[in-house]
Amino acid sequence: MKKTGGLKLxxxxxxxxxxxxxxxxxxxxxxxxxxxxxxxxxxxxxxVNELLEEGMVTVGGVGESSGGRKPVYLQxxxxxxxxLGVSITNSSIIIGKLNxxxxxxxKEVYADDFxxxxxxxxxxxxxxxDYLDSCEDLxxxxxxxxxxxxIIDAKKGIIRNNAKMHLENIALKEMVEERFRLKAWIxxxxxxxxxxxxxxxxYGAKRNLIYIQMGDGIGSGIxxxxxxxxxxxxxxxxxxxxxxxxxxxxxxxxxxGCLENYVxxxxxxxxxxxxxxxxxxxxxxxxxxxxxxxxxxxxxKALQDEDELALSVIxxxxxxxxxxxxxxxxxxxxxxxxxxxxxxxxxSYFINRLREKVKELAFDIFIDGLEIQATTxxxxxxxxxxxSVALEEIxxxxx
Amino acid sequence: MKKTGGLKLxxxxxxxxxxxxxxxxxxxxxxxxxxxxxxxxxxxxxxVNELLEEGMVTVGGVGESSGGRKPVYLQxxxxxxxxLGVSITNSSIIIGKLNxxxxxxxKEVYADDFxxxxxxxxxxxxxxxDYLDSCEDLxxxxxxxxxxxxIIDAKKGIIRNNAKMHLENIALKEMVEERFRLKAWIxxxxxxxxxxxxxxxxYGAKRNLIYIQMGDGIGSGIxxxxxxxxxxxxxxxxxxxxxxxxxxxxxxxxxxGCLENYVxxxxxxxxxxxxxxxxxxxxxxxxxxxxxxxxxxxxxKALQDEDELALSVIxxxxxxxxxxxxxxxxxxxxxxxxxxxxxxxxxSYFINRLREKVKELAFDIFIDGLEIQATTxxxxxxxxxxxSVALEEIxxxxx
DNA sequence: TAACTTAATAAAGTCACTGGAAAAAGTAAG
DNA sequence: CTTACTTTTTCCAGTGACTTTATTAAGTTA
Numbered sequence: 125m126k127k128t129g130g131l132k133l134x135x136x137x138x139x140x141x142x143x144x145x146x147x148x149x150x151x152x153x154x155x156x157x158x159x160x161x162x163x164x165x166x167x168x169x170x171x172v173n174e175l176l177e178e179g180m181v182t183v184g185g186v187g188e189s190s191g192g193r194k195p196v197y198l199q200x201x202x203x204x205x206x207x208l209g210v211s212i213t214n215s216s217i218i219i220g221k222l223n224x225x226x227x228x229x230x231k232e233v234y235a236d237d238f239x240x241x242x243x244x245x246x247x248x249x250x251x252x253x254d255y256l257d258s259c260e261d262l263x264x265x266x267x268x269x270x271x272x273x274x275i276i277d278a279k280k281g282i283i284r285n286n287a288k289m290h291l292e293n294i295a296l297k298e299m300v301e302e303r304f305r306l307k308a309w310i311x312x313x314x315x316x317x318x319x320x321x322x323x324x325x326x327y328g329a330k331r332n333l334i335y336i337q338m339g340d341g342i343g344s345g346i347x348x349x350x351x352x353x354x355x356x357x358x359x360x361x362x363x364x365x366x367x368x369x370x371x372x373x374x375x376x377x378x379x380x381g382c383l384e385n386y387v388x389x390x391x392x393x394x395x396x397x398x399x400x401x402x403x404x405x406x407x408x409x410x411x412x413x414x415x416x417x418x419x420x421x422x423x424x425k426a427l428q429d430e431d432e433l434a435l436s437v438i439x440x441x442x443x444x445x446x447x448x449x450x451x452x453x454x455x456x457x458x459x460x461x462x463x464x465x466x467x468x469x470x471x472s473y474f475i476n477r478l479r480e481k482v483k484e485l486a487f488d489i490f491i492d493g494l495e496i497q498a499t500t501x502x503x504x505x506x507x508x509x510x511x512s513v514a515l516e517e518i519x520x521x522x523x
Numbered sequence: 524m525k526k527t528g529g530l531k532l533x534x535x536x537x538x539x540x541x542x543x544x545x546x547x548x549x550x551x552x553x554x555x556x557x558x559x560x561x562x563x564x565x566x567x568x569x570x571v572n573e574l575l576e577e578g579m580v581t582v583g584g585v586g587e588s589s590g591g592r593k594p595v596y597l598q599x600x601x602x603x604x605x606x607l608g609v610s611i612t613n614s615s616i617i618i619g620k621l622n623x624x625x626x627x628x629x630k631e632v633y634a635d636d637f638x639x640x641x642x643x644x645x646x647x648x649x650x651x652x653d654y655l656d657s658c659e660d661l662x663x664x665x666x667x668x669x670x671x672x673x674i675i676d677a678k679k680g681i682i683r684n685n686a687k688m689h690l691e692n693i694a695l696k697e698m699v700e701e702r703f704r705l706k707a708w709i710x711x712x713x714x715x716x717x718x719x720x721x722x723x724x725x726y727g728a729k730r731n732l733i734y735i736q737m738g739d740g741i742g743s744g745i746x747x748x749x750x751x752x753x754x755x756x757x758x759x760x761x762x763x764x765x766x767x768x769x770x771x772x773x774x775x776x777x778x779x780g781c782l783e784n785y786v787x788x789x790x791x792x793x794x795x796x797x798x799x800x801x802x803x804x805x806x807x808x809x810x811x812x813x814x815x816x817x818x819x820x821x822x823x824k825a826l827q828d829e830d831e832l833a834l835s836v837i838x839x840x841x842x843x844x845x846x847x848x849x850x851x852x853x854x855x856x857x858x859x860x861x862x863x864x865x866x867x868x869x870x871s872y873f874i875n876r877l878r879e880k881v882k883e884l885a886f887d888i889f890i891d892g893l894e895i896q897a898t899t900x901x902x903x904x905x906x907x908x909x910x911s912v913a914l915e916e917i918x919x920x921x922x
Numbered sequence: 923t924a925a926c927t928t929a930a931t932a933a934a935g936t937c938a939c940t941g942g943a944a945a946a947a948g949t950a951a952g
Numbered sequence: 953c954t955t956a957c958t959t960t961t962t963c964c965a966g967t968g969a970c971t972t973t974a975t976t977a978a979g980t981t982a
Contacts, residue, residue, distance in 0.1 A: 131967080131968055131969055131970090132968095132969095134968095134969060134970075135968095135969065135970095139972090163970090163971095164970070164971050164972075166969095166970075166971075167970060168968075168972080170969085189978080189979050189980070190980085191979070191980050192978075192979055192980075193977060193978040193979060194978070194979070259957080263981090389955095402957090
């Protein structure tokens with residue numbers, strides 16, 4: 125409890141309720157808002173006047189009468205303000221402008237090998253500066269929200285650890301706030317994207333959701349009761365390092381049999397090599413001389429074309445992933461697990477087979493009402509993730 | 524958000540803040556409460572008067588003056604009301620009276636084999652009835668809080684599934700409320716005990732805590748941000764069924780290599796048998812003819828005496844448990860893991876060795892600030908668990 | 923056009939909070 | 953032992969956001 129009870133708090137609470145009603149159920153008339161929330165019409169009118177003045181809400185036409193004065197419809201004005209979303213990874217920096225519904229209005233992508241860049245943070249700050257200079261009205265900017273992999277202390281706004289980019293204890297929130305005089309947020313990428321799925325994705329009705337990011341490594345973001353679950357040090361959800369075989373491969377984390385070592389891209393490459401040597405037929409090498417030339421994208425494409433070798437390779441991956449997911453399901457009992465891996469879709473062979481496998485292995489009682497699907501945010505998932513962290517706080521319940 | 528802003532809510536919020544201050548920092552004077560919470564002295568006086576009338580707070584003497592009127596100390600009156608705590612397991616039913624600080628004032632234990640009892644629920648309700656009949660003033664009873672293993676829908680108050688006691692979809696909350704005209708709560712036992720550790724245990728300052736119950740099976744309760752984490756179906760925390768070896772023993776849950784099969788009492792018995800045949804010296808069999816006569820208590824005692832065979836057996840268990848705990852640490856990033864297994868203490872060989880092992884295997888960043896200890900609630904942990912679920916709601920922040 | 927509906931605004935009244943003054947109860951020093 | 957100063961607690965008037973009860977605005981229906 126941050127605040128004490130007072131008239132100011134009262135008003136804040138009611139204004140929050142009213143704005144929420146307009147956001148979720150708008151266009152809606154004043155009297156309908158009053159009825160739905162059991163508030164007096166007067167209270168609604170005065171709160172709405174303030175919201176209209178701020179520009180957060182606009183009048184959206186007049187409705188049909190059913191025997192009396194026509195209702196004036198109010199609607200949320202998501203474009204009246206904007207958020208600067210930023211995504212930093214070892215291969216790209218994305219900066220974009222998003223409205224208050226996490227729609228991307230404009231973006232700039234800087235692709236490079238930032239893993240060996242001498243000063244990623246300084247570079248990023250400069251690019252943010254460039255972008256802000258090109259914006260007309262900075263008073264409409266609600267703040268800068270940055271997401272990046274690694275262990276992040278979101279509360280204090282510090283990057284605690286990012287091994288790949290060699291970052292440690294960087295007070296990025298403070299740096300941004302002092303340099304640009306704008307509010308700033310920083311959070312882990314997978315966590316933020318999970319929150320975006322929960323708030324703006326297809327399975328938004330589900331309060332407990334896990335997002336799994338496959339690719340070079342494997343990461344996960346966990347949303348519990350509509351909130352990011354960060355653990356005590358902001359390091360919760362290290363799904364890549366759960367044990368699936370206590371006699372397995374020694375991992376650089378010190379443990380044995382970590383999931384990551386069985387399902388990441390290098391291990392898939394290894395498996396492709398094995399199958400090539402065994403002579404499994406494939407069209408994946410068409411146009412390529414060496415295995416190294418085959419990219420993750422090529423593999424995913426071959427998978428979609430149901431290439432025999434790709435299917436054999438993926439079978440092992442599915443086996444391991446299913447094992448990991450069962451552990452996740454047993455511990456978190458989520459409603460949805462969303463998997464992001466390049467262009468993979470919910471009706472792809474990979475997801476279908478994975479779903480089957482998990483249903484086979486997990487408790488029936490957990491399987492009922494559990495969905496395993498592909499991500500639903502589309503191409504701008506990083507920026508949407510960044511924005512949703514900021515929006516979460518901006519539209520947070522006052523207390 | 525359940526309520527709208529209004530004068531009533533304002534008062535409730537302030538009264539909550541004031542009661543909380545008295546509970547946590549009492550004995551304390553009115554003016555000190557006002558200062559600490561930035562409330563006006565008037566507001567504090569009027570709220571305190573109400574609390575005094577209700578009996579929740581009492582005057583606890585007068586303090587020393589530092590040059591003015593002496594402060595009147597107010598203190599929480601935990602004994603002014605009581606909660607009926609109930610624990611149902613397959614081997615015992617415990618019914619007890621607890622005050623508002625989860626201290627057990629009186630209890631009744633019914634030990635029997637309830638696994639094969641024709642009607643555990645009916646029997647329990649009758650015993651609750653007997654107990655309530657013996658209470659003088661039922662108007663002081665805040666309600667009945669029941670805990671039991673299995674998958675529980677705590678919100679609706681339904682036992683969804685308890686395989687051992689053959690219970691399925693039993694609306695126990697409703698049954699209790701209608702029969703005794705008292706408020707009722709039902710929750711999973713491990714979850715409740717975890718909450719009790721968080722609220723009334725030694726590590727109460729830690730907001731993220733995991734409690735692990737060892738014995739016949741293995742269960743866990745998870746507290747995140749001072750609240751029980753239940754997952755979407757009330758089935759979160761099935762720690763016993765996480766995979767530690769994907770080629771391991773086939774479990775009755777359908778998966779392979781579930782932790783439970785490696786660390787429960789039957790598997791320890793099996794291991795003892797193996798070591799006996801190998802001729803490992805032991806004093807554990809003193810006074811026993813057959814292995815079946817050696818109870819879990821005997822084994823734990825031998826362990827405490829550092830019996831060679833017991834130590835050999837426990838080494839394997841530690842190995843598996845450490846593996847499981849690392850997965851837990853990687854996913855939840857908790858501040859404390861508390862282990863309950865009979866009389867085992869924090870400085871026992873078992874916990875010491877387990878702690879070492881986990882530190883060896885998990886990420887350094889998660890190990891800093893992670894404690895692995897034995898439970899701290901003492902003998903009445905079940906009843907304290909039950910009470911803490913009820914108290915959580917009774918003293919909940921109003922909204 | 924009159925009678926009824928429904929939406930939005932205005933005016934009056936309510937109530938818990940705040941701030942300042944007063945009362946209660948002490949301490950400290952001449 | 954009286955006076956001056958402190959600290960705690962209570963009393964009282966004033967504030968402001970809410971609710972309730974008109975009133976005004978704008979329609980529909982017969």
